Amino acid sequence: MDIEEFKYLIPEESSGVITENVAKLREIEAKLREIFNKHKIEEVLIPLFEYVDLYKSVYRNFDEEKVFKYIGKDGKVIALRWDFTIPIARHYFSHNIQEEARYSYFGKVYRNEQTYKGRNSECYQAGIELVNNSSISGNVECINILEEVMHKLKLDNLKLELGSAKFFNRLCELVGDKEKLTEILSKKNISEMEKYINTKETLNANLKELLLKLPRLCGNVNMLDDIIKTVEDEKILQILKELRMTYDKIDSKEDIIFDLSMCPTMEYYTCLMFKVYIPDSPEPIVSGGRYDTLYKTFKKDVPAIGMAFYLDNILRAI
Amino acid sequence: MIRIAVTKGRIEKDMCKLLKECGYDTETIENKDRELLIKTKDNIEMIFVKANDVLTFIEHGIVDLGIVGKDTLDESEFTEYNELLDLNIGKCYFALAAYPEYRNKVFNKREKIATKYPNIAKKYFAAKAENVEIIKMEGSVELGPIIGMTDAIVDLVETGSTLKANGLEVIEKISDISTRLISNKVSLKYKSKEIYEIVDKLNKKVKGDM
Numbered sequence: 001m002d003i004e005e006f007k008y009l010i011p012e013e014s015s016g017v018i019t020e021n022v023a024k025l026r027e028i029e030a031k032l033r034e035i036f037n038k039h040k041i042e043e044v045l046i047p048l049f050e051y052v053d054l055y056k057s058v059y060r061n062f063d064e065e066k067v068f069k070y071i072g073k074d075g076k077v078i079a080l081r082w083d084f085t086i087p088i089a090r091h092y093f094s095h096n097i098q099e100e101a102r103y104s105y106f107g108k109v110y111r112n113e114q115t116y117k118g119r120n121s122e123c124y125q126a127g128i129e130l131v132n133n134s135s136i137s138g139n140v141e142c143i144n145i146l147e148e149v150m151h152k153l154k155l156d157n158l159k160l161e162l163g164s165a166k167f168f169n170r171l172c173e174l175v176g177d178k179e180k181l182t183e184i185l186s187k188k189n190i191s192e193m194e195k196y197i198n199t200k201e202t203l204n205a206n207l208k209e210l211l212l213k214l215p216r217l218c219g220n221v222n223m224l225d226d227i228i229k230t231v232e233d234e235k236i237l238q239i240l241k242e243l244r245m246t247y248d249k250i251d252s253k254e255d256i257i258f259d260l261s262m263c264p265t266m267e268y269y270t271c272l273m274f275k276v277y278i279p280d281s282p283e284p285i286v287s288g289g290r291y292d293t294l295y296k297t298f299k300k301d302v303p304a305i306g307m308a309f310y311l312d313n314i315l316r317a318i
Numbered sequence: 319m320i321r322i323a324v325t326k327g328r329i330e331k332d333m334c335k336l337l338k339e340c341g342y343d344t345e346t347i348e349n350k351d352r353e354l355l356i357k358t359k360d361n362i363e364m365i366f367v368k369a370n371d372v373l374t375f376i377e378h379g380i381v382d383l384g385i386v387g388k389d390t391l392d393e394s395e396f397t398e399y400n401e402l403l404d405l406n407i408g409k410c411y412f413a414l415a416a417y418p419e420y421r422n423k424v425f426n427k428r429e430k431i432a433t434k435y436p437n438i439a440k441k442y443f444a445a446k447a448e449n450v451e452i453i454k455m456e457g458s459v460e461l462g463p464i465i466g467m468t469d470a471i472v473d474l475v476e477t478g479s480t481l482k483a484n485g486l487e488v489i490e491k492i493s494d495i496s497t498r499l500i501s502n503k504v505s506l507k508y509k510s511k512e513i514y515e516i517v518d519k520l521n522k523k524v525k526g527d528m
Contacts, residue, residue: 114395118378159507186397188506190521191404215402218510257507277507282379283398284504 012115013068015122025124025315029106031152032126032309039145041102041128046087052077058086058297059267066111068121080110085266085294085306088129093298101131120312127288127308131295135303136242139272139290140249142305146286147252150276153314155285159277160255161218162247163262165269165289166239171214174207174233175200186263188215206232217260221247224258246272268294272305280317285310320512321363323372323381325390329497330366332407333385340519370394372500382505382513388495389474393435400501402517406524408497412438413488415481416463416470420489429469432462439472442492460484 010016036043052069053076056062068080081087084105092101106126113119130142143160150158168185172178184192193215197208210231217223221244228240247256262273265287273289288307295302324330338344343359350356356364365381372384373391376399384399387408391401412435430451433439443450453468455461462468464484471486474495481487499520506513 117374117396161507187399187401189401189403190517191524192401216514218507277504279504279508282377282502282504 013112013121015120021315024318025311028153028311028314028318029126032106032149033104035145035148035152036104036128039102039141041104041130043104043106044088044091046081046084046091046105046107048081049078050081050087052079054086054090055079055082058089058294061267066113068110068112081107082111083109084125084127084308085129085291088306089131089295089298089304092131092295092302093300100133101129103129103131105129124311125308126311127306129304129306131304132302133305135271135290135292136246136249138303138305139246142288142307143246143250143274146274146276146288146307147250147255149309150255150286151252153318155278155314155317157279158255158285159257161257161259161262161275161277162243163259163273163275164239164243164271165264165273166271167236167243167260168263169270170233170235170239171211175203175211182263185214185261188261190215204232206230210236214261218257220257221253224260227260243272264289266291274307278317281313283310283313285313285317319361319363320383320509320516321365321381322383322385323365323367323375324385325369325372325387325497326366329369329385329387329408332497333405336405336407336520336523340523342519373399376500376502379502379504382502382509383516384500385497386500387497389435389438391498391500392493393437395437398503400503400506401498402501402513403499403521403524405497405499405520406527409495410474410476411494412442412472412492413475414442414470414472414490414492415460415475415486415488417485418487420470423469425469430462430467431470431472432459432468433472434459435472438492442472460486 033043052064052067067082069077072078088103088105104127108122108124111121111123113121128145130138133141146160172181175181180196184196193212197212217227224240224244228237228244231237231240247253250256264273266289268291269289270292271290274287275284276286277284286307286309288305290303290305292303295304324333334344334347346356346358347364354365358364367375369386369390372386373394373396375381376384377396389412428449428451430453431439432453432455434455436452436454439452453462459471459473460480462471463486470489472492475481475488478488499517501513
């Protein structure tokens with residue numbers, strides 16, 4: 001191609017100039033900001049450039065292929081902002097604070113998606129991080145803020161789905177095969193679970209029964225209560241009761257469902273995980289969770305919970 | 319209404335038979351001419367597409383369910399779908415195949431492999447810590463060794479008759495392949511009752527046959 005032609009073209013990775021629904025997007029942002037301000041969540045601007053090593057130090061299986069990168073002046077590999085949670089955790093560390101902190105952010109993350117698949121490499125997100133807040137009350141506060149946002153955006157027929165990384169981790173402990181369990185549960189693979197259980201003769205019968213049902217264990221609070229009634233493992237029981245307690249304290253419950261086969265999509269999730277779905281978006285529009293050990297990577301042993309709103313998905317659906 | 323994308327060709331035929339055995343109406347599918355979208359009496363809409371497009375339609379939420387080979391799933395880097403059932407049809411396996419002398423051949427340069435599945439081939443050789451040069455072909459992969467372009471192939475083997483007819487043989491079996499029922503993750507949240515009704519009928523039949 002002639003160099004002259006390129007001045008009219010944009011690269012495949014680019015989102016292009018957006019003219020559609022810009023006003024609508026700003027309106028959504030304004031609504032989010034209003035709610036975040038009301039809850040005294042401080043908005044922070046996060047840099048665009050980070051060392052790839054920052055992400056690698058947190059994610060053991062960090063997929064570098066998805067990162068836009070270049071070699072910096074110091075010869076180190078620099079990444080275009082891949083997420084907000086990690087830079088915010090580092091910020092908390094570097095400012096030597098110990099108390100509760102509440103951050104919100106608005107901006108794009110950049111993920112180098114495969115071309116010609118109709119995917120977006122520039123993803124517009126908003127989100128919050130509530131740092132150093134205690135377990136159940138922190139969960140409830142985060143979910144209540146989420147519900148306030150959803151209510152304000154007037155999204156119909158949404159589903160707010162809760163899951164537990166602790167539950168998943170306990171299962172892995174009992175079964176002893178995290179990789180296989182992740183493979184089966186993240187795909188809700190009924191056939192593979194049946195096959196797998198048949199090879200596991202030593203597993204306790206009650207646990208086997210639970211595992212066989214697990215790929216399909218998605219439903220309302222009655223489903224959760226049924227499982228609480230039948231499960232024998234003390235630790236699992238405790239974890240599910242905690243989940244039930246979070247549910248009990250949430251202000252508005254009608255949109256809530258549970259997915260016990262939810263697998264941690266981020267390896268730092270330790271406890272509550274959640275996602276929001278609407279019928280018009282083929283992907284979740286919100287995802288979040290609790291990460292009580294993430295800040296330890298930055299020498300601060302404080303619990304935290306956060307969530308990201310996928311504004312492109314929300315905008316497309318509204 | 320449930321919308322399903324079915325892989326054209328052999329999977330389509332096997333799937334139609336399976337649906338019929340499960341008591342579904344398949345008349346409109348059997349009598350289709352050139353229509354791309356077929357409706358059945360069970361309130362199911364079907365589209366018939368190439369294997370990779372099944373995944374694209376699932377990713378974008380255009381269809382709720384997909385019928386596609388495990389080979390396509392393994393080759394794709396897209397992972398955000400549910401793989402609900404192994405339908406136990408379209409059974410075959412991935413294999414490394416070559417002329418018999420390949421077994422004892424010493425390579426003094428990077429060996430060449432022809433395949434339609436570069437990701438699977440790459441992963442297979444990486445696990446063996448072998449560096450090979452992969453040449454992607456779109457069909458008749460067996461031609462690679464025959465015309466002397468490559469040393470071996472990585473391909474799906476069903477009966478092995480094409481290999482045999484060309485003097486090639488299976489050097490090593492890589493993995494078993496069959497047809498899977500997949501779903502969009504959000505569809506399963508909103509249509510779980512309808513989807514699991516189909517899953518239950520299919521699973522009962524599939525397990526009965528095993």
